[in-house]
Amino acid sequence: MDAAEERRFRDFVSARSPALMRLAFLLAGGDQHAAEDLLQTALAKTVARWHAVDAPEAYVRQVMYRQQISWWRRGAFRRETTVAEPPEWAVQDATHAVEVGIVVRRALAKLAPRQRAVLVLRYFEDLPEAEVAAVLGCSVGTVRSTTHRSLARLRVLAPELAEPYKIIGEAMA
Template sequence: MDAAEEQRFREFVTDRSPALMRLGFLLTGGDQHAAEDLVQTALAKLVTKWRTVDAPEAYAKQIMYRQQISWWRAGRRRVELVRTQAPEPEERDRHHQSELRLVLRAALSRLTARQRTVLVLRYFEDLPEREVAQVLGCSVGTVRSTTHRSLARLREVAPELADELEAVT
């Protein structure tokens, strides 16, 4: 890699790392260290293909999806982070969104890796069911049923998200 290509890669890492970390954080259910591992793995693989990749961010995300899938297929166990739930909001104000994020993070960590991955791909990455099925290597029907079960599980573990989940379904 020449100096100009290296500079382009460094700029990409600087500019896109926060977005990749957010995605990694969601895919891993709030596990900071696993999210960092996902991003590092993606960037390490991306740098080897840097000259030939037309859309580096999409390529990095695809690596992250596949790596996460490999981890849960291999049965990699991560320590579940136990957090207390945020107190009930007195009113819907500017702090409500922050509280919802905390509750959602805790609820996502209680899902299986597969359930969490399907929800992140469908609703955070806004991928259609067909693309999620391609990424996960399963059928569209499997994506639909996993999405349905995952949302039901979220409603069960975080009833305070009911209003927001109704907007999704």
């Protein structure tokens, strides 16, 4: 890699790292360390093929998705987070947005990796169905049906999202 290509790669990483880290965090089911590993692995694979990459962000997203699926299939990074005491809802300073975010993150972590990836790319990254299909290597119809099934599963996993102000009432009780 020559100096110009290296500078182009460094500029890309500097500019897009926050957005890519958010995507990795969501794909990893909310595990910060796994998300950092996922992004680092994707960037390492990208730099190896940097000379042939036309759309760097799309390429990194696809590498992250495929790497996460690979780790999931191997059973790697399937660790249970242990804490001394179970986490409690914050009573005094909790805001609705934070509580909803926690509920959504927990529910996303319970989805299958492909379902999580479709929802993350579609609603958090705000990609159109065609781009989601390109990143995941499937048809637009598959993206639509997976989105439908994933949202239905999310409603089962987090019924409190249907009643947004119920979460605050439970936290204050």
